[in-house]
Amino acid sequence: MFFASDNTGPVHPRVMEALMRANTGHVPSYGTDDLTRAAEARIREVFEAPEAAVYLVATGTTANALALACLTNPWDTVFCTPEAHVQVDECNAPEFYTGGAKLSLVGAADKMTPEALEAALTHHGSGDVHIAQSGPVSLTQVTENGRLYALDELRALCDVAQRHGSAVHLDGARFANAIAALGCTPAEMTWKLGVDAVSFGGTKNGLMGVEAVVLFDPARAREFELRRKRGAHLFSKHRYLAAQMLAYLEEGLWLEMAAQANAHGARLAEGLRSCAEVAFLYEPQANMIFATLPRRLHRKLQAAGAQYTLFGTLEGDADEPVRARFVCDWSVTGEQIDDFLRVLA
Known part of the structure; x- marks a missing residue:
């Protein structure tokens, strides 16, 4: 992930x-x-x-x-x-x-x-x-x-x-x-x-x-x-x-890889959107997603091995929203996204 x-x-x-x-x-x-x-x-x-x-x-x-x-x-x-x-x-x-x-x-x-x-x-x-x-x-x-x-x-x-x-x-x-x-x-x-x-x-x-x-x-x-x-x-x-x-x-090839990355980003965004506790900071338009998740969800995701950019720490109020960035490249697989979303759910 x-x-x-x-x-x-x-x-x-x-x-x-x-x-x-x-x-x-x-x-x-x-x-x-x-x-x-x-x-x-x-x-x-x-x-x-x-x-x-x-x-x-x-x-x-x-x-x-x-x-x-x-x-x-x-x-x-x-x-x-x-x-x-x-x-x-x-x-x-x-x-x-x-x-x-x-x-x-x-x-x-x-x-x-x-x-x-x-x-x-x-x-x-x-x-x-x-x-x-x-x-x-x-x-x-x-x-x-x-x-x-x-x-x-x-x-x-x-x-x-x-x-x-x-x-x-x-x-x-x-x-x-x-x-x-x-x-x-x-x-x-x-x-x-x-x-x-x-x-x-x-x-x-x-x-x-x-x-x-x-x-x-x-x-x-x-x-x-x-x-x-x-x-x-x-x-x-x-x-x-x-x-x-x-x-x-x-x-x-350059457009093929970019289209794959964008499609992976859209798939991940769709899954994140299904979680009521996720709030998007900007509407995703390409392969990057900026959103806030409660700290307890970050703890759960990162304990499961998910790697992404966290603008904050895992220490603190479990329910406090913490900003994060998720980026998909051409090599991300649907299975990785599905595994991430299963942990999130």
């Missing part, structure tokens, strides 16, 4: 097989090999963006920080939500890689509204030498609380950013889950709406460890290459990143 995170699960067998196939002979290093070129070309096809600059990196933090660094001057501020991964989970990496740019928080939770962004950009403005200048907007899809921006919501946010001359970055650590849930194409969720750069995630969706940065303006390519090398994130044996990404995109 493993619901702690989608980055704790196993690598898909087809990805492991691709790594083994790549593990033969000698090939050029630092991303000049044929596998890397093929992976970059395939990502351009997936995004319908033949001119985009595409780069592979090993972690989501790297992808976010380097992408933002290419959109941000050191004297700028990045607009994001208070619960954005770049704000609460990356140890100031965006500030470090941008050379000291600030983060300005918009809204009160994990989703930004056009009205809040308009107010923030209007209030902040640019030009006064004494303040940080308005920089890019960073959005997360799926959000940190498991919610989705509808395409119209993203379009409205991009329109506000463009009116104020701000670029838009999309943190897509769970990009595939969003595409599977919305039933749209990557292009429809990004550059066709006005997104300038995407962190295209893979690690949370069945890969060993690779993300892609997609810059829709190829003029930013040279800067990214220099920042990646200077930041010590240019892999020499790049083929092992590329082999994962190629397997991920082959025959729609």
